[in-house]
Amino acid sequence: MSKAIKLTKDPIWELLRKVTIPASVGSLFQTFYNLVDTWFAGRISAEAIGAIAKSFPIYFVIIAVGVGIGAATNSGIGNLLGAKKINKASLFIAQSVIFALVTSIVVTLFGLNASDFLLAVMGSDAASIALTREYLDIIFYGTFIVMIQISLNGALNAQGDTKSYRNVLIFSFFLNIFLNPLFIWGYGIVPAYGIGGLAIATVISQSIGTIYLAYKINSCKLRKYLSIKCFIPKFILLKELFSQAMPIMISMLFIGVGIFNILYFIGQFGDLATAGYGAALRVEQVFLLPVIGLNTAVLSIGGQNFGAKNYNRIRELYTKALFFGSSFMAVAGIVLFFGAEFFVSRFTDNAEAIYHGAIYLKVAALIAPIYPVFFITTAVFQALKKPIYSLYLSVLRLTAFPFLSLWYVINIKGGDYADIFYTVMATNWFMGIAVIIFIGYFLNNVFKQKKSHFSY
Numbered sequence: 001m002s003k004a005i006k007l008t009k010d011p012i013w014e015l016l017r018k019v020t021i022p023a024s025v026g027s028l029f030q031t032f033y034n035l036v037d038t039w040f041a042g043r044i045s046a047e048a049i050g051a052i053a054k055s056f057p058i059y060f061v062i063i064a065v066g067v068g069i070g071a072a073t074n075s076g077i078g079n080l081l082g083a084k085k086i087n088k089a090s091l092f093i094a095q096s097v098i099f100a101l102v103t104s105i106v107v108t109l110f111g112l113n114a115s116d117f118l119l120a121v122m123g124s125d126a127a128s129i130a131l132t133r134e135y136l137d138i139i140f141y142g143t144f145i146v147m148i149q150i151s152l153n154g155a156l157n158a159q160g161d162t163k164s165y166r167n168v169l170i171f172s173f174f175l176n177i178f179l180n181p182l183f184i185w186g187y188g189i190v191p192a193y194g195i196g197g198l199a200i201a202t203v204i205s206q207s208i209g210t211i212y213l214a215y216k217i218n219s220c221k222l223r224k225y226l227s228i229k230c231f232i233p234k235f236i237l238l239k240e241l242f243s244q245a246m247p248i249m250i251s252m253l254f255i256g257v258g259i260f261n262i263l264y265f266i267g268q269f270g271d272l273a274t275a276g277y278g279a280a281l282r283v284e285q286v287f288l289l290p291v292i293g294l295n296t297a298v299l300s301i302g303g304q305n306f307g308a309k310n311y312n313r314i315r316e317l318y319t320k321a322l323f324f325g326s327s328f329m330a331v332a333g334i335v336l337f338f339g340a341e342f343f344v345s346r347f348t349d350n351a352e353a354i355y356h357g358a359i360y361l362k363v364a365a366l367i368a369p370i371y372p373v374f375f376i377t378t379a380v381f382q383a384l385k386k387p388i389y390s391l392y393l394s395v396l397r398l399t400a401f402p403f404l405s406l407w408y409v410i411n412i413k414g415g416d417y418a419d420i421f422y423t424v425m426a427t428n429w430f431m432g433i434a435v436i437i438f439i440g441y442f443l444n445n446v447f448k449q450k451k452s453h454f455s456y
Contacts (some may be wrong), residue, residue, distance in 0.1 A: 005400030024293030068249035073154030075307035094230035111140035128364020138199035258398030302383030325372025
């Protein structure tokens with residue numbers, strides 16, 4: 001029987017290892033899951049691949065809202081556990097599920113009513129819109145399952161359990177390989193649903209994963225105080241969840257805006273430049289997975305220690321997480337730089353697309369060591385229940401600063417394709433250094449306020 005994780009007492013290095021690795025493995029299988037869906041869409045038709053691609057910016061709304069719910073749940077329960085308020089932490093789980101259900105209704109209505117307009121804006125004709133809706137409508141009808149799953153996972157993460165969701169993602173990956181062809185082409189009494197089969201397979205996988213996470217919640221220590229009456233809506237707690245989740249949701253949406261921003265300038269250099277960049281992004285995302293896991297670990301560990309008023313451990317956590325993340329990404333950057341052409345060629349055999357993709361990966365390798373600053377700092381903001389600072393950081397780093405810089409470099413100075421990424425590199429390093437300077441003052445101010453509040 002494995003030793004229980006104690007987020008407020010175990011050594012920071014040990015905690016980072018125990019919490020980060022399962023979260024990173026889970027993210028890896030989530031990436032594999034998406035690649036499998038893309039592969040099966042390609043077996044249907046080229047139009048199906050295009051439909052899946054165009055559905056992503058709309059589907060990203062579900063992801064953004066879900067991340068906000070998960071982070072708000074994680075930090076809220078983590079703070080309560082650190083403060084030894086076990087009863088309230090159990091109540092918070094139930095209120096998070098209620099919040100997830102209410103939010104899912106809003107997201108579903110948005111998706112079902114706004115998809116036609118958004119797809120038309122992206123240039124889809126009537127036939128393409130109809131094909132994409134075959135997939136998207138089913139996904140949006142299943143939004144409530146995703147939101148509950150993320151809510152339950154946030155509650156488990158707050159207790160240091162990132163293994164359960166890892167197990168869900170690994171199981172879903174293998175189940176998806178079986179379910180996709182079954183529902184796409186049908187078999188026996190199961191009819192063929194075409195592209196809609198991809199969505200049905202996803203909803204079934206998510207449903208099974210949600211049941212498993214509910215079982216894990218029912219087995220954790222907080223179950224002792226979790227009863228039916230905990231699910232009666234409590235406005236104060238729902239308001240707290242909303243205030244914590246909303247800035248994170250908006251921050252996530254700005255990631256989509258940031259990608260659109262870069263694609264806007266890349267698009268000026270042709271479709272093959274865009275294709276190369278898209279392939280390179282997939283490669284970069286794989287190398288970023290450990291940093292995403294680190295974000296989960298810092299949020300979980302930081303949340304409990306903030307509740308327990310272990311402020312020095314939060315400083316130690318930030319420093320060690322940043323050292324580990326930047327060191328890893330520096331090594332990953334070397335691999336990316338020298339393997340750029342090889343990695344991009346795994347996704348396309350077009351020489352021009354490979355050339356453009358390799359340019360981005362080589363510059364991305366130089367940006368890599370500063371990326372952990374943003375992930376880890378965002379997690380600390382959330383753990384300390386100051387998510388609004390994550391929103392400020394996202395607005396500056398992903399939209400305002402890079403857009404103005406790119407507009408100047410490309411449209412005023414006449415920069416070329418590579419200059420897009422050198423500009424992105426410069427803005428990221430500038431923002432990263434500024435954040436490192438700011439976080440010291442930020443932590444001092446927050447901890448000083450807390451100490452002064454508890455001294456009365």
